[in-house]
Amino acid sequence: MIDTGLNPISSITMTDQAEEQLRDYFVNKGFSIGDTLPKEAELAEALGVSRSVIREALSRLRMLGMIDVRKRRGMILTEPDVLSGMSRILEPKLLSKETLKRLFEVRLMLEMGLGEFLYPRITEKHFMKLEDILGEEAHAGTKAELVELDIKFHSTLYEITGNPVIIRFQRMLQPIFQYGLDYRAELHKPGKPPKVTHRDLVDILKNGNAANFREAMRQHFELHFQLLS
Amino acid sequence: MIDTGLNPISSITMTDQAEEQLRDYFVNKGFSIGDTLPKEAELAEALGVSRSVIREALSRLRMLGMIDVRKRRGMILTEPDVLSGMSRILEPKLLSKETLKRLFEVRLMLEMGLGEFLYPRITEKHFMKLEDILGEEAHAGTKAELVELDIKFHSTLYEITGNPVIIRFQRMLQPIFQYGLDYRAELHKPGKPPKVTHRDLVDILKNGNAANFREAMRQHFELHFQLLS
Numbered sequence: 001m002i003d004t005g006l007n008p009i010s011s012i013t014m015t016d017q018a019e020e021q022l023r024d025y026f027v028n029k030g031f032s033i034g035d036t037l038p039k040e041a042e043l044a045e046a047l048g049v050s051r052s053v054i055r056e057a058l059s060r061l062r063m064l065g066m067i068d069v070r071k072r073r074g075m076i077l078t079e080p081d082v083l084s085g086m087s088r089i090l091e092p093k094l095l096s097k098e099t100l101k102r103l104f105e106v107r108l109m110l111e112m113g114l115g116e117f118l119y120p121r122i123t124e125k126h127f128m129k130l131e132d133i134l135g136e137e138a139h140a141g142t143k144a145e146l147v148e149l150d151i152k153f154h155s156t157l158y159e160i161t162g163n164p165v166i167i168r169f170q171r172m173l174q175p176i177f178q179y180g181l182d183y184r185a186e187l188h189k190p191g192k193p194p195k196v197t198h199r200d201l202v203d204i205l206k207n208g209n210a211a212n213f214r215e216a217m218r219q220h221f222e223l224h225f226q227l228l229s
Numbered sequence: 230m231i232d233t234g235l236n237p238i239s240s241i242t243m244t245d246q247a248e249e250q251l252r253d254y255f256v257n258k259g260f261s262i263g264d265t266l267p268k269e270a271e272l273a274e275a276l277g278v279s280r281s282v283i284r285e286a287l288s289r290l291r292m293l294g295m296i297d298v299r300k301r302r303g304m305i306l307t308e309p310d311v312l313s314g315m316s317r318i319l320e321p322k323l324l325s326k327e328t329l330k331r332l333f334e335v336r337l338m339l340e341m342g343l344g345e346f347l348y349p350r351i352t353e354k355h356f357m358k359l360e361d362i363l364g365e366e367a368h369a370g371t372k373a374e375l376v377e378l379d380i381k382f383h384s385t386l387y388e389i390t391g392n393p394v395i396i397r398f399q400r401m402l403q404p405i406f407q408y409g410l411d412y413r414a415e416l417h418k419p420g421k422p423p424k425v426t427h428r429d430l431v432d433i434l435k436n437g438n439a440a441n442f443r444e445a446m447r448q449h450f451e452l453h454f455q456l457l458s
Contacts, residue, residue, distance in 0.1 A: 033325070057288075062244075089295060094256065165328070166334070218439070
């Protein structure tokens with residue numbers, strides 16, 4: 001089950017193996033979310049590995065949200081958190097420029113695809129929040145304030161989708177772009193407003209459709225697309 | 230740095246703390262990718278935790294691709310793998326229907342946003358690959374074959390972007406949808422071809438532009454969008 005995809009594969013350790021075996025064991029022995037799992041010692045025996053190896057492997061699964069330890073109930077199987085691993089490594093100092101660029105592309109792709117999900121799910125409350133942000137933008141004095149409001153505006157678009165995976169992914173990604181992408185400063189230079197502004201996007205959300213929104217978003221991101229490729 | 234976002238927060242263990250402290254330590258002490266790291270014992274002392282706790286925390290970071298152990302050089306800092314954690318938990322039996330649905334929405338968003346990245350990056354080789362798939366589709370006999378070719382077609386679109394994060398993400402996600410989404414069977418019922426076919430999409434890639442492609446993709450996914458919301 002471990003995806004080694006495009007990674008440089010380093011040597012597989014005992015713990016890597018035990019980690020995979022544990023996952024297989026839980027899935028194939030018919031455990032369901034919420035079930036109490038066998039104790040550490042039993043698992044070590046079932047897999048034929050040492051206690052210290054099983055402890056490391058369990059610690060990894062715990063990090064991924066796949067197991068949890070509860071008072072009186074012991075170790076139980078929980079639904080893993082799809083973003084747990086990623087949330088731990090989004091540190092600009094640890095990621096290469098290339099990776100940051102690729103992540104930024106993912107963000108652009110997602111926002112180009114948001115439109116379809118916004119129209120059926122937007123509420124009056126969302127419109128009010130967007131209008132509030134536009135109001136603040138009109139009075140923002142510094143570049144830092146504008147950058148913050150830009151993030152707030154785009155975060156709100158994600159919130160409208162009601163998709164918790166995407167909402168959290170965007171929250172995790174935003175701070176790394178602030179530090180990681182040199183060219184971002186370019187975007188916020190005075191005299192370089194995007195063709196389509198946040199105001200335009202909100203108007204299109206009110207009176208347009210998903211196709212209009214996609215096209216407007218494309219123009220809003222014009223500078224990003226120019227600077228990226 | 231740990232993002233606890235929308236997760237149910239369980240108790241923070243010593244290992245959770247040590248894991249976060251280790252990351253901070255590596256970043257703030259100025260270590261760079263490729264640097265040799267202090268030994269386990271030194272780290273345990275620096276953080277004031279036991280050897281077994283530091284070993285678990287290091288094992289987690291190793292799982293995330295943040296450290297690696299090399300012959301003669303010992304433990305070194307490596308660029309983490311953004312998808313390492315996620316690749317380990319995409320097991321349909323462990324994920325709720327709700328999570329699968331949300332991940333499927335992410336997939337739809339991404340593909341709605343692919344267009345912008347396809348036109349500048351597509352090569353003659355990609356066109357040949359797409360044509361080959363269309364040829365195979367014309368002769369596919371079984372539903373299983375068509376599903377496989379459908380995956381192959383969409384995977385190829387991701388490949389054209391040249392973005393390794395997104396390519397691998399799609400590869401990881403595809404198998405889980407085969408099992409996890411009940412309604413998928415609906416899509417492959419005879420007599421239900423999408424308005425816009427793979428053939429149409431390839432023609433638009435040849436002779437159209439990103440805006441045409443977005444609109445075509447929307448129609449290609451018509452049934453998905455209907456069945457989802």
